[in-house]
Amino acid sequence: MPFLFNLSDAFTSTSDINFLATNFTALPSFLLSTLVAYVYVWTLQKSTYSRNYLQSIVLISIIACVIILSVGDGIARGVGIMAAVGIVRFRTNFKNPRDTTFLFTLLAAGIACGANAFIVAIKGTFFCFGISVFTLCFFQPHCLL
Secondary structure (H helix, E strand, O other): OOOOOOHHHHOOOOOOOOHHHHHHHHHHHHHHHHHHHHHHHHOOOOOOOOHHHHHHHHHHHHHHHHHHHHHOOOHHHHHHHHHHHHHHHHHOOOOOHHHHHHHHHHHHHHHHHHOOOHHHHHHHHHHHHHHHHHHHHHHOOOOOO
């Protein structure tokens, strides 16, 4: 059975973004953000965590992906990225810098997925995952690995 669409044509222009291209772009963003949320809970030092924060960090990646898809190429994408990062950083009060780091990790993954740079998103997320686990085991004498 031949394919009903050409996948490379689905990602060529932002003016004709279709439903399938949006799903293929948002799915890796969702999967990466779910993995990072799991790592956040796993490496957390406290026994309790905010479920609202977990929901937020999963959704921020998808939202960033959709924003970058809708903005398109060019200078507008750069201005949109800087505005999104500025709003998150300066309008949100985090008590723990670790929370901000995880939020920026997922924002970067969502931006990369929205720009169709899936390899960058996957490698960057797994690199942050590895650093997070490494620092957990390096700075604690009783590592759970």
